[in-house]
Each structure stands twice: as C-alpha cells, then as structure tokens.
Amino acid sequence: MPSRPAPPSADLIARFAAIVGGRHALTAADDTRPYLIEWRDRYEGVSPLVLRPGSTAEVAAILKLASETGTPIVPQGGNTGLVGGQVPDESGTEIVLSLGRLDRIRAIDPAASTMTAEAGVILDRIHDAADAVDRLFPLTLGSQGSCTIGGNLSSNAGGTAVLAYGNARDMVLGLEVVLPTGEIVEGLRALRKDNAGYDLKQLFLGTEGTLGVITAAVLKLWAKPKAQEVAVAGVATPADALAALGLAKTRAGAQLTAFEIMPRRLVEFYLAHQPGSRDPLSTPAPWYLLVEVSVGTGLAEARALMEAVLEDGLAAGLIQDATIAQSVAQAKDFWRMRHGMSEVQKHEGGSIKHDVSLPLSALPDFLARATEAVERLVPGCRPVPFGHLGDGNIHFNVSQPVGGDKAAFLAGWEAMNAVVHGIVTELGGSIAAEHGVGRMKRAILAGVRSPVEMMLMRRLKATLDPAGILNPGKVV
C-alpha cells in the first residue's frame, strides 16, 4: 500500500471535474455532505470532490487519471452500507465516485429472464421493471428504496430471500467493470452456463469496490410467484425453530421463500413503540417465526402448502401456535413487524450490533452461549438476536440495560464484539455475514482469516490495483 497522498490540488480537481462536466463535480460542502455521512452517523468522511459520471467511459477516464496521479477513489452507490465501505476517510485526500447517474435499465428480456441494468439503478426500480414483464428479481432488503444494484453486487448483499434464491452473487450472469487502471472489462454476458476461461466477475462481486468498479450487470430474473402466504408461528426455543425449518424445507423445498426469527423481547419493543401494532399470536411465545411460501399455481395451493408446513411443525410439537395472514394487508403487517425489528431498537437506548452467520446446526448453541456471555459482560443488558434463520444469518444486537447510561454502554462496543465474535469463530461462523467488512471490520479480519487467506487477498489487491487507489483502507 503506498503512503497516503496529499489532498488533490486545485488543478487536479479541475482535471477530474472536466471529465464529468462542472455540474456533476460537487465541491461545495452543502452539495457533498450527503455523500460523506453514513446514514447511521457512525462515519463522517471529508472530501474536496464528489464526481457523478454519466457513462462507463467517464468512469474509465476518472480511474485512469486517478491511477496516473495516485489519487484515492471511493466508489459509492446509494450510500446505505452499514460498515463504512462507501464513505471516504477523514484525511480529505479521497475523492468520491458516485454511480447514481448510471441509472439506465439497458435491456430486459422476459423470454431469457434477464435484465441489463446500470450500477446506479435503485433496487426498487429493478423490482418494478421485472414485475412489469411478469418476472421476479428476488433480492429483498430493508434499504431497497435507496440502495443501488451496483452497491448490492459490490457488497454481495443478502436480505430475507437468500433461503430460496441465494445472495446477490447468485443473481448475476455478467458484469461490466472498470478496473482501477481505467481498462473496461466487457463481461455483460447473459449465459447460465459458461466455462470459457476463469469466471472473472467473481473478482468484483462482494469485494466492496476494492478491485474494480461495477458499472452494469446482467441480472437473472425468476418466475413471479402467482400466490404467497405469510404466517407467524411461535416456538419455545431456537432448537425447535431449527427443527421446524428442517420440516418446512422438506415440505416446501424452494417454495419456502422466507423463514425469519424474532425474540419475544424484540416483539415487545415493537408492540410498545409502533402505533397500531398488534401481537400476531394470541398466546405469546418465546420466539416468533415469520414464514412465507410462494407458488406458481394459485391461492388454494399456497394456502394448502402453508397449512401443511405449519401442521408438520405443530404435529412434531415444535410450533406452539400459528397465525396465517388472512389478507394482503395482514401479510404486510407481519412483514412490517419483521422489518421494524432494527428500527425499533432505537427507542430502547443504545444498541451494540453484530452481523454474524453460523452453520445452521450451530445456531442454538451460538445463541445460548452468546446470550450468556454478553449478560455476564454487561449485567442487565438485553440481547435481541433476530434475523434470517433460514440462511443462518443472525443480527445479534444487544440493547442497553433499562435506565443505564447510553454512552457508557456504547463505549463497550468493541469489547462486546470481541466476545461475540470469539464464539462465532469458535463455532465456524462468520463475523461479517451480509453487511461486509468495509472499514468497520477491516482491523479484525486478520483475526478470523488464516495467514494464507490474508496473503491471497492482499495479492489479489496488489494484482488488480497496483497503485492502491481504489477504496483504500477498506476490506484488506
């Protein structure tokens, strides 16, 4: 990694600005501010320049100039990342490259079930465009109204549909990428089988803009389900939840499209703070599951499948109680509760967060051990682990003790992380499940990846970005 350069000179800023045209080169503090602050206010960067190119060629010209002049570049999509990967550091030497103006859907092919979209297209628009041709793009995230597909792919986003459809990595057939040197990798292929040489797109999926800048992608589309059912079910323990998941997968296979878990404590937070909310279960349970099935046939088949899934769990003594949504509105209420699980923690004071994943069979053990460990570390703290049971990804968040001091609690962030991550690692899990590494977890990466793996990552970085100008200080 080269030593950190000085802030770009006025002359250099003018040369960068000339590439995109003055109107799209932001320098005034009021204009640049939205690009410099992470939405959870954890990171606030400093930059003299935000570039908003309007074409792949402009992105290429920017990166070529950056490589030639050793100017650090921070690519940014919708600025919704949760690990600081998309914001510049505080040095004032880094330039932000916002992909937001690359917002064309270049092509959509219902027969081939593909869509070619530029990096800056917002995820909601991708959903709508697929829907308009009776297809589905299944990536589903809380931030889908503002995150961009380029950011989703660069960070290999997860979300609630991974169980049935995989991660963002699994939803892409081809990529157009600009290398740090400004060379363009023209890989917009729409093929479901292609072994003509190395699969180069894998170098850029999930590498958080450190090896190249994704400018467009050929996305896979799926058949749009004709009918869905959503239910909330109560279970006594995570082990019961896991066993119920196994039965549901056996019964519904790929038609099981969500299997989420929430603890009673978090449901209580939601009922207390969300106006008009109601407990979906008549008898409160220690853990709540949100279950969704999707079918290509019709409503009767969806209902029959959901009833069979729940009956399997009830008959095995795993599910205590269950409610199937009786209307589209009620189904939305169930999902609103699930999506409100993160937001609602704000009402209960400080919250220390962990985005971790475990081998499915290790989840009950992890939840028991991590809960005990953080309660020992901070007596009175309130663990509220929730998330994507179906794919093993738990947001092991911990709310502060009632009436305690928020700042004092949050000062223990790293200490609590260390305890939880230690248990995760011991059980073969990941400390960075769906949010990535970014800036937040860079320092601890070497603690969970072997020296050989760290060596390989650094070699890839040096091979693809020899000048070290692309998103420095992130991931590796």
Place this chain on the structure above:
Amino acid sequence: MPSRPAPPSADLIARFAAIVGGRHALTAADDTRPYLIEWRDRYEGVSPLVLRPGSTAEVAAILKLASETGTPIVPQGGNTGLVGGQVPDESGTEIVLSLGRLDRIRAIDPAASTMTAEAGVILDRIHDAADAVDRLFPLTLGSQGSCTIGGNLSSNAGGTAVLAYGNARDMVLGLEVVLPTGEIVEGLRALRKDNAGYDLKQLFLGTEGTLGVITAAVLKLWAKPKAQEVAVAGVATPADALAALGLAKTRAGAQLTAFEIMPRRLVEFYLAHQPGSRDPLSTPAPWYLLVEVSVGTGLAEARALMEAVLEDGLAAGLIQDATIAQSVAQAKDFWRMRHGMSEVQKHEGGSIKHDVSLPLSALPDFLARATEAVERLVPGCRPVPFGHLGDGNIHFNVSQPVGGDKAAFLAGWEAMNAVVHGIVTELGGSIAAEHGVGRMKRAILAGVRSPVEMMLMRRLKATLDPAGILNPGKVV
C-alpha cells in the same frame, strides 16, 4: 510461462514417490495407462509417474516439491473430462496427481443441509450419502458413476439440473485447496452468508486445476423431492420449445427441474440402434422435449403440476403432443433416451461436437443459422443439436453424411468449429459451456475473450502459480 523442463530425473521421481509411499506411486506403463488416456481417445499423454496421495498433507508436500523443482503437475479426478484438461501432454515431463484416494465423506449434517467430502469421492456416492439422510445433491451428469466431486468443482460442471439448482459452482459453500506452492487454504466453511473478505473459493471453482488443487469441499444439500413426474412432449420448432419453457417456468418455478430438447433425427438414431426402445410419442414431432417436475408434497400434486404445465403448452398451441410417464420404469426409459443421445451418435459414423451456450432468446436463431451453415459447409451432413434448453446449453453435434468417409469428415473438425463458434460469438454465446476449456479450446480462447479479460486471466495465473507448475498448457 517458463520454458518446458526436462523429464524428471530418477532421483526426483524417487523423492515424489517417497511422499505417497511406493505403492501409490505408479511408474509401470500398465499401471499409468488408465491415467494417461482420455476416454474418448482424443488425447493420449505421456508421463513417467502417477502419484496417488492419501491426504491433503501429501498433496501439499507434492506441490511444494513441484514448485521448488519446477516440475509440472496435472491434477486428475475421475478422468472423465471432455476437453483434455486432466491428461498430461506428450512430452513426458509432466507428473499426474490423481486425487482418487482422497475419498472420504468427512461429515454430513442433515439439519444444516451440508456434506463435507474429499475431492476423490465419486459423484454417485455423494448422491447416495445425501439420499441416506433424506437430502438431495442435485448435480446430475452422464458420467456420475465415475467422475469425482473434485473434478466437478474444478470444472464447474453443469448437467441436466442447472435450470433449477445452478452449476456446480452454486452447490458449494467452502473449499479446502492446496496452492501450487504447497500452502493449504483452509476454507471448509459451512455458511450460506459470508462476506468476511474476498470469496477466495471462486478462484478455484471452474479454473480446471490451474490455480490450485481442490482437496475437499463443503457441499450444499437440498430438500429431497417427495414426488417427480417426467413427460416427453413434441413441438414443431425451437421457438415453440422456448415459449413452452417460459410458460413452464411461470407455472412451476423452481419445481421445474429439467427441460431438455432433442431433435427428431436423434430420436430416430436412438430408435434404430437401441434395442427395445420405443417412440414416446404416438405422432412423431420435429423436436422432443423431456420435462421433469419435482415437488415436496406428494404424487397427486406432482401429477397436477405436470398436467398444468403441459396443458399450458397445449392450450397455447406450442406443444403438439405429450406423454406423461405412467410408471417409474417409464420415467427411467424417458431419461435413458435423453442420456443415450450422445452415445447413439457413434452408430452413425463420425461426429463433430460443439458444447456451446446462448442467451435463451437467441437459441432459435442460433439453431437455424448454425444448421444452415454446417449443411452448406459439408453437404449431406446431419446436425443433431440436443441438450439443456432450460439453461441455454446446446451440444451442437453434427453426424457425417450417410455413406461418407469418416476420416475425411473428421478432418474438417476445426473448420466446422470455427463456423459454429463464429455464430455463437456473434449472438453473445459461449464456446465452452459446461465442458470447459482444458487443452482442446485453449488456442481459441483469446478469440472469444477480450484482451483485458485475457490479461486478467494471465495475471491471476501468474499471481497464484508463479512457477507455472500447475496444469500448464490448459485454459490460459
């Protein structure tokens, strides 16, 4: 790439042999021969030594010694590859590294739906082990009785189940790999969401043993379908077949587990040469489809779904005639016909083969243009394109003219390849869909990949295998 070394000395051979023990170091011609000949007899290599290590540590020691001495190593699984990627060249300088003795299934976890298997486990055994715990490993290939999972992953194998389950790349969660330097990448993670740094396993999946040697993998398992139905349907044109596929995907979604296409001419070959075979359709059609649906519920649901799929196609005027298998035996007969499509060509003289894929919507155009082009090139030749319509992968094979000279026809192999590959490339397809590049297509790779892509591939090779000892002369 360093210049080709001399054959290994007797001393060096002894040092390699000492790593695995004399019994597992084959040097006699009778012993090594099965490892040197590709099963279609297209390639016959020369090697003084075949090493059969019994552990990952032995693989590591072999590669370390190879790197130190500049000895080229050719990794080999079940020796079923179709592009010569697994056999040594004719120089006598290369040593074969057979992974066949790494044949343990290390762990199987039905609750997590994962299996950890060593590289040399034969695919059929993976199937059986999954089945024994009520799970499915969906990779389905003609060679599954002898190919190994290590080879499947190294070549990113495809097969008939890609439509619903993806390629081999999509069926793996973690890898254990030995680098050309002998270092071991310990990546046997069983996680469905993991963004803790670069996804290094992608470097080794589908790179045909040129960047590392896969020694073990954590495989994803799926819910085992409770019931399946198989049907054969007749359609008039590839365009009708494609439209019927669209309807079938809309109706059945991920429950559509196969959608294969065969031309009438190839069905006639099969009926003529396969004792006891019968035409599945009462009225012959220009194109035959094999359609399979799989459900997690029961036989009645499977039958209802298949009937709905076929009725959709019949009502739209796409399907002319259809037969649902009335027994497990008849379903097997339908699949036997499909799997016999390759073998049966041998009875009709010489056959020139192409393993290509197209964007789905370009398939009808491709088939029309390629058929016309090869018939113009070799009057009287008989194109018999068949394969995986559901994923766009067509084996565009061409049988020689009736009564023509086989050798003369086969002498036109490269010329015909050039014509067909030209059309494939023009339509945005791949000249190496599921069989890979290996040795056969290495020389033509630069014609279908951009200079930037070739540069990236060569840089990856140089970065991971600086001594150039791993499977030289393959892929890049």
